[in-house]
Structures are given as C-alpha cells and as structure tokens.
Amino acid sequence: MITNQYKIKESAIWSWVKHMLGLKGISFCQLARIYKVHKSNFILRKHIPCPKYEKIIADLLELDPCDIWPHRYSKDQGPNRTFKFHKNKFMQHRTIKKQGINGKSHKL
Numbered sequence: 641m642i643t644n645q646y647k648i649k650e651s652a653i654w655s656w657v658k659h660m661l662g663l664k665g666i667s668f669c670q671l672a673r674i675y676k677v678h679k680s681n682f683i684l685r686k687h688i689p690c691p692k693y694e695k696i697i698a699d700l701l702e703l704d705p706c707d708i709w710p711h712r713y714s715k716d717q718g719p720n721r722t723f724k725f726h727k728n729k730f731m732q733h734r735t736i737k738k739q740g741i742n743g744k745s746h747k748l
Contacts, residue, residue, distance in 0.1 A: 649711075654686040657708065660701050671696065691719045 661667070672679035675696065685693050689712045691705065698705040706713035714720040 650686065653708065657697060657701070661697070664700065666700060689719070
C-alpha cells in the first residue's frame with residue numbers, strides 16, 4: 641500500500657525534475673520530438689518507472705537516475721523492478737475495446 645508520505649515524496653521529486661529541466665530550457669514535448677516518441681513516455685515517469693526514460697532525464701540533469709529516484713533503484717544502482725507484460729490484461733482490454741460500449745463489435 642502506498643502511503644501519503646510516499647505520494648508527497650514522488651510529487652516533490654517530480655516538481656524538482658520539471659523545474660530543473662525548465663531551467664535548462666527543456667520541456668517534455670521537446671524531449672519527445674528529439675527521441676521521436678510520444679511526450680507521455682516522459683510525463684508518465686512520475687508514476688510509472690521506466691529505466692530508459694529515467695536515464696534520459698537524469699543525463700540531462702547530469703545525475704544518475706538512482707540519485708533522482710533512490711526508491712526505484714537498488715544499492716548497486718540497478719533498477720529494483722522489472723517490466724512485466726501481462727498478456728491477459730492486454731487481451732482483456734483489447735476485447736473490451738473491440739466490443740465497444742454498446743456491445744457491438746468493430747474493427748480495431
């Protein structure tokens with residue numbers, strides 16, 4: 641269970657990251673254009689860890705990702721989590737989307 645203290649810490653870290661990027665004149669939209677990805681790949685790092693994009697942000701701030709998000713990294717500076725793709729959840733979402741709101745199916 642995530643405590644309020646954890647949420648406040650995450651929010652404070654994220655505010656600091658946005659502030660520091662802003663001081664360097666960098667926005668998440670600009671990062672997305674540079675790396676040819678959607679801006680949500682960077683914005684979602686507030687809530688969803690992803691070592692690849694955390695590293696990009698940390699490099700721009702001239703820090704290690706473990707310095708910015710110490711709770712997301714182990715003592716050897718490696719990510720303390722792995723991404724797990726849940727095929728069942730994906731297929732369940734796809735089925736709901738395919739059926740539509742009114743139950744009529746349509747092409748995706």
